[in-house]
Amino acid sequence: MYSRALALFILLATFFVPSTFAENLSPHIAQRVITLSPHATELAYSAGLGPKLVGVSQASDYPLAAQKIEQVANYQGIKLERILALQPDLVIAWKKNASSRELEQLEKFGIPIYYSSIDSLDDISKNLRQLSLWASDPSIGQKNADIFDATLEQLRARYQTQSKVRYFYQLSQKPMMSVTTPNWPTDIFHLCGGENILTDNTVAYPQVGVEQVIALKPDVIFTPQAATTTDTIWKNWPHIPAVKNNFVWSLNPDWSSRPTMRSLKAIKQVCDYFDQARSTYAK
Template identity: 35%
Template sequence: MNRLSSVKILVSWWLVLACTLPVHAQEPVRPFVVRDDAGREHTLARPVQRAIALAPSLTELIFATGGGDRLVGVVEYSDYPAAARALPRVGSNQKLDLERIATLKPDMIFVWYHGNGQREIERLRAMGIPMFYLEPKHLDDLPAVFERLGRLFGTEAAARDASTRYRARLASQRARHAGVPRVRTFYQIWSQPLMTINGTHLISDVMALCGGENVFADQPMLVPQLSTESVVAANPEVILAAHRSRDDADLAPLRDPQAQSLAHWQRYTSMRAVKNGQVWTIPGDLIARHGPRILDAADAVCTALDAVRAAR
């Protein structure tokens, strides 16, 4: 038998064998459904490939859960992690560059439910791009946010790891401050007009974690406007506000009665917070972002409230 005949016989045997093997059909891609914080269900045929985040906190959340390489656009102040600084800017949370957004061709835009300008959101909606709303209101909401983002981006393993680390750290912080004496706390969001947060805001949950009692928790609006007299009458033991962090060295709480945004309180010496020098600023890059680093913000708030208790 010559060599050519041998090759023909071998090929014939392989063809016979192949015909006897079972044939498996390719698994179809199954659509999946994820619900956002506006209660809307989004049905996707595949994970998100090109995303835009309309708040720095959303940028952090997406990176933390493994989807950072799918981000094609972010808003101003999206500076964490470092890789976010190189991403294209599409405006601010209040003023969007719709033309730039259109050219980036996102298949999903992530929106901060109460943080983005509604007029801008309506204009964005008219473009027909799917929008996924997120706004965790409690510290316990964040693990579910991580897991939903993992589902959206197909990065479930990274999201589960982030959720596990977060849950463990939150439990540790709760254990450290379980049963501590309460501290009457006023958090100033803005000075002119004077604004604070009510009890359903995530910052109020951070205060409670540290043993703080939000003196305006019962206000009906999420971010109510106040009179100076109402704060004086509430007589908080500590006043907190955010300070702008320039780099990682600034991510520490400061007892800072002369802080520009808080100096006006110094004339109201009848308030316990002023009389005892318990006026603090908290790193804004931490406290104002509803992402994984909110637990770093909790450490800063707890430092301030622990100082109040120690001085009693």
Template identity: 35%
Template sequence: MVRVLGILLLLAANHACARPERIVSLSPHITEMLFAIGAGEQVVATDEASDYPARVASLPKVANYRSLNLERILALQPDLVVAWRSAQSLQVAPLEQLGIRVVYSEPRRLHDLADELEYLGRLTGQEHQASQVAAHYRRELDQLARQYRDAAAVSVFYQLGESPLMSVNGDTWMGQAVRLCGGENITEHSLSPYPQIDPEFVLAQNPGVILAENRAQLRRWLDWPELKAVQKRQLFTIDADSLHRFTPRTPAGIATLCRQLELAR
């Protein structure tokens, strides 16, 4: 009890500082954004999936996609914890109850990421670099939108996983990226963000392009040579790090996706 009270007193003292100096990041996209805006030296721990930039590897790992190591987080005496709301709000509730400052990051639309970068800049005292990174991100995204605004439509199946076979709807980051590039996502209007589907559905829709994370996932479609994407050899791999993690690198992943759809045209 005395140890816990001591930690809480230290945390209270840290809260008085205008700029947090001991930040715990609980999601890969959060970690990457913090480093991008110049707050990397303030990060004292991350989740196990955070692996970019490379120097993140040396930081303590205090969370995974299932749980948090609350005792280890407390021992690090953070003055700010940044979490992913939809996945971690229940897990971090005990930290908030102990008086630790917790904020959430969950950008939902492609343009929201720039606002998120600026928000994190204000939180961490890194406003100048954050505003520069956000402005560059907006320019890249707007340029892509202009470049492919009038592109001819091409039907796309975006494969997400294999067992079970899943895809993405139009509200996800990946779905928005497909639409920005002029693609017509065959699961655009699914009620679920990440619908589970049958191969027969893909066969019925007969997309012109199939996208997946690796060649092994794409090879299964060679069993259906009648598919347009197979006939035209338009089975493309995507960069999961830039498209499945919503970060300043995302426009580069979208640009690659757009070039792939352009090839299909």
């Protein structure tokens, strides 16, 4: 519940600040930056905004310096009063995980909000270039974006002609959920020559039954690293090609789930696994 003072500020902001402020966002050199998701924190550092961070979201654990910054948001929402007290001149939010009502209140106070929207690998460098315009030294973000793009181009050239590997990506156990193209992180698998077994599913992050996975017979099964019970889940279904060949692998969730510079590490990890599968199925 808002304090009386905050409620009064919100009321005044509603009347005196244009609600379209965020739509007319114009970069300036930011001095006090707040990020509202772990991937936004990583992007801020890569864009040269790290020294300006005064608030981050829970689980913003990379780079290590981010762990020392005050946490002003978590999966339940944002600490609106605390964010206002920190007086940010830039807030970086994840478009798909944004608390729209609370962010609208920040916009009414005239606080610029950059909405990071990333569906593909190419969007990462795009975000870096845009965010670098808020940094005192834009060359940091521009250089990192160039490095990312050059490495991505090399990886695409290497894997674009590789044979397809049918995969199932397990996001969680209970309920068992997955992800469909073009939603993140499917572009990582696509670059490496992966073919999602859920191609006919139109839901972005669908709930999936074991029977469905059995019927679709993936060559490879991927799970987040935190899913320590993976072997227990699938060991009873040895006729699934992925299980029969011991191609049930855990991915580093920070690399695969967060669209950042470290997505390049996720690509290498996934591509290496696909190469192992190809060498077996080609025999």
